[in-house]
Amino acid sequence: MILTGKPINFASFLLCACMFASGACGIILEYIQASLASMILGNSFEQWAMVIGLMLFWMGFGSLIQSRISKSFLIYAFIGVETGLALAGGFSPTLTYLAYSYTAHYILVLYFFVSFIGIMIGLEIPVIIRINNDFSRELSTNLGSILSADYIGSLIGSMLYVFVLLRFTSITEAAFLTAGANFSLAVVTFFYFSKKNLIKKGLVLPVIMVLTFSSICFGYLNNKQWNIKLEQPLYDDPVIFSKTTQYQHITLTHDKPLDEVRLFLNGNLQFCSTDEQRYHEPMVHPVMNLAPQRERVLILGGGDGCALREVLKYKDVREILLVDLDPEMTDLAATHPVLTKINQDAFKDARVVTLKGNGISPGIRKRVYTEANRRTTPSEPGATLKLADVRVMNVDADKFLGDVLGFFDIILVDLPDPSSPELTKLYATEFYKKIRLRLSQHGFMVVQATSPYLARESYLCIGRTIESAGLSILPFHENVPSFGDWGWFMAFHPNLKKEKIQERIKHLAMDVPTRFITPESFRSELVFGKGELETTDKRINSLLDPVLLSIYNHESWLLE
Secondary structure (H helix, E strand, O other): OOOOOHHHHHHHHHHHHHHHHHHHHHHHHHHHHHHHHHHHHOOHHHHHHHHHHHHHHHHHHHHHHHHHOOHHHHHHHHHHHHHHHHHHHHHHHHHHHHHHHHOOOHHHHHHHHHHHHHHHHHHHHHHHHHHHOOOOOOHHHHHHHHHHHHHHHHHHHHHHHHHHHHHHOOHHHHHHHHHHHHHHHHHHHHHHHHHOOOOOOOOHHHHHHHHHHHHHHHHHHHHHHHHHHHHHHHOOOOEEEEEEOOOOEEEEEEEOOOOEEEEEEOOEEEEEOOOOHHHHHHHHHHHHHHOOOOOEEEEEEOOOOHHHHHHOOOOOOOEEEEEOOOHHHHHHHHHOHHHHHHOOOOOOOOOEEEEEOOOOOOOOOOOOEEEOOEEEOOOOOOOOEEOOEEEEEEOOHHHHHHHOOOOEEEEEEEOOOOOOHHHHHHHOHHHHHHHHHHEEEEEEEEEEOOOOOOOHHHHHHHHHHHHHOOOEEEEEEEEEOOOEEEEEEEEEOHHHOHHHHHHHHHOOOOOOOOOOOOHHHHHHHOOOOOOOOOOOOOOOOOOOOOHHHHHHHHOOOOOO
């Protein structure tokens, strides 16, 4: 049926509005699938490319099969497409996570939803164009209005995903919200064309729509509970905290009989409370006692507060800057009772000020003094012992190094493993060159560098890359039961001479209490077995050639 007059214009406007909203929802659903693949399978470069490429392929397939839809069935097809997108898009993260928790074939489930959503999106545009053909005078006008609405909607959807959904919702919440918006298109279309008598009366379609609406509402209201239940099978111990932030997924588990706490970021173990001192003490105390001066300390990463806890043991430290991208990680470490017990309230100390923001600002700084266990300020008479001025800055470490002024006596780089492009850039030669410019001439840096046994080529690549930035290195390692053999690199300016550093290590003493490390145990950490530091690979990790990403994801952990 072809309408004339004002209804024609309104119908065309309605279809363009649907296409605009559909473009926004469609791009968000694509991003959700790509994000889901990255979180489950890792390596966001590869997964985003695979998901978007696969979706485009199936969109092409969807565009082909729409030609088999008869003209009289187009409106029903559009309602069906939007309903199918709403159900698949809304429940795909939950069902994929379910498969990930309980089966070994979760990849098939993931790519099934990627393919199905791609087909539905591919059907949308040509179906709307064909419907609008009856309400538009010329083909050029029809194509221009529908396609432009789709492309503009995609931009708006991208902005909503980046600036709203990623920041304020979990991936499952975002999926159900997008599904609800997508389904509203089917509802609006149904009511409008029903009033125009272009949809046959009956109960089947209304019942389907009511069931779909109920399913989406039920899913949205229960998705948080489902997330916790689905996540638990992935961990040996009970999950006591789980949250997806703007930057990562944080999980805490607690085995109460053993009083063992584990922190996971994106499913990767960051520390185990029963042996974390074997990780943090070797990273902190040797360089703190080797450095002739340790007044100014920079910690890059270390949002759990454990490295900060160790540095705070040194009363001659005057300033500590801890730079961690995720404010929710540092907030958790400062407030969750399980974590504050482990980090000994490092963030809650009276000396801590937290600065949040994308830029670097000196902020409001307040030095705190103490006398006889009583906190005082510099304005009070009798304040004699100055404690460290500690600042926590939630900003990208690379950006921080590019903007910060001054030099640091100690720089501790306690970042997650280079498992993604975002993290690999923090192991690049360009990053270490920025560190070199901020490291005092007598200063020391320590970098956590994965496992020299399970990820040997990754470990050695990190060492080569540090050297390429103009620093000398000393490799060392320790057995951390929850991790296995774990490695670090101590780095310093070449003018300090490696031989002199090794001589100082022979007479190393530690002047603060520790739970694990001793001068003797550290000296043993410098010893590697025959051939463990040898390789034929000479590649350097850089921003434009991030070889470490491939080495870490494809050539490491093969012995597990």
